[in-house]
Amino acid sequence: MCKDLFDKRIGIIGAGNIGLSVALKLLEKGFSRDNLSLSYNASIFTFERLYDNDLVDCISSNSRIVDECDVILLCVPPQRFKEIGDFGLDDSKLVVSFMAAISIDDIISQCGTSNVVRVIPTGPDSIRDSRAVAACYPSCDLSDELFGVLDFDCYTFDCEDDLDYMVIAGCLPAVFCVADPSVSDNRDDICRFGRDFPVFVEIASKCEDLVPRESGDDFVSSVATGGGVTEAILSGLDSGKSLYESLCDGLERNEELSK
Numbered sequence: 457m458c459k460d461l462f463d464k465r466i467g468i469i470g471a472g473n474i475g476l477s478v479a480l481k482l483l484e485k486g487f488s489r490d491n492l493s494l495s496y497n498a499s500i501f502t503f504e505r506l507y508d509n510d511l512v513d514c515i516s517s518n519s520r521i522v523d524e525c526d527v528i529l530l531c532v533p534p535q536r537f538k539e540i541g542d543f544g545l546d547d548s549k550l551v552v553s554f555m556a557a558i559s560i561d562d563i564i565s566q567c568g569t570s571n572v573v574r575v576i577p578t579g580p581d582s583i584r585d586s587r588a589v590a591a592c593y594p595s596c597d598l599s600d601e602l603f604g605v606l607d608f609d610c611y612t613f614d615c616e617d618d619l620d621y622m623v624i625a626g627c628l629p630a631v632f633c634v635a636d637p638s639v640s641d642n643r644d645d646i647c648r649f650g651r652d653f654p655v656f657v658e659i660a661s662k663c664e665d666l667v668p669r670e671s672g673d674d675f676v677s678s679v680a681t682g683g684g685v686t687e688a689i690l691s692g693l694d695s696g697k698s699l700y701e702s703l704c705d706g707l708e709r710n711e712e713l714s715k
């Protein structure tokens with residue numbers, strides 16, 4: 457089982473919160489560290505985390521990952537995607553993007569290969585705990601294997617635009633640290649938000665289980681990518697907006713990032 461994936465070389469571009477969690481989960485599941493490469497953007501803090509997790513040997517560069525790996529996982533913030541540059545890949549390579557907001561068309565035009573899958577998981581803690589809920593579009597055998605190895609409870613959506621709802625759902629464990637989902641106004645807001653996409657309510661309910669018992673600032677900061685969608689939702693709540701209005705702010709931020 458999973459033999460195909462375990463024979464591949466996997467490169468993670470962006471060894472931040474999500475990239476690191478994915479790397480650690482792959483190694484925990486028996487993936488060979490010789491076949492795993494990671495890049496980052498020179499932050500000392502990230503280097504220390506890689507060092508602490510015994511991953512220094514896996515550090516590589518974006519260009520080597522692009523040249524050497526069969527499966528490339530994009531885990532940089534959406535705002536940084538353009539600066540990574542063109543990859544010039546052929547269709548033998550699979551790109552799996554964990555990025556919010558950046559469309560498959562944009563990824564294809566920058567990466568070259570037309571083998572692109574997008575996946576939006578809940579945060580890094582849920583990946584490390586094998587409890588992540590995720591949605592992907594489209595599906596392919598290799599990415600399905602990857603999500604299986606990562607223990608994702610993964611929905612395959614029929615349409616890429618629906619991933620915008622998963623971007624919002626992915627923020628909910630952090631959002632629920634601030635807006636209690638058992639309060640009836642908040643519950644109503646979740647149902648209202650999910651009117652156009654009913655599975656959102658089901659996913660939101662799974663996200664309630666991902667709220668840490670001691671919901672600390674560390675948890676919220678690990679899921680709130682700087683300038684990202686979670687941050688937009690939390691700042692809406694902070695300014696006194698309702699949960700519904702704040703989730704709409706998140707959608708708006710997602711839309712801005714896609715440009």
Ligand SMILES: NC(=O)c1ccc[n+]([C@@H]2O[C@H](COP(=O)([O-])OP(=O)(O)OC[C@H]3O[C@@H](n4cnc5c(N)ncnc54)[C@H](OP(=O)(O)O)[C@@H]3O)[C@@H](O)[C@H]2O)c1
Nearest residue numbers: 470471472473474496497498499502532533555556579679
């Ligand atoms: N956090 C979540 O809960 C969550 C959930 C679903 C999807 N996502 C998506 O996952 C992606 C990563 O989120 P995150 O929270 O892991 O962000 P993060 O912690 O800020 O990590 C981003 C990583 O990208 C690296 N990076 C930036 N520019 C780079 C470049 N030019 N080349 C190589 N690496 C570069 C950064 O390097 P340095 O460390 O050196 O700065 C950092 O390690 C985002 O696109 C986000 O939309 C996140």
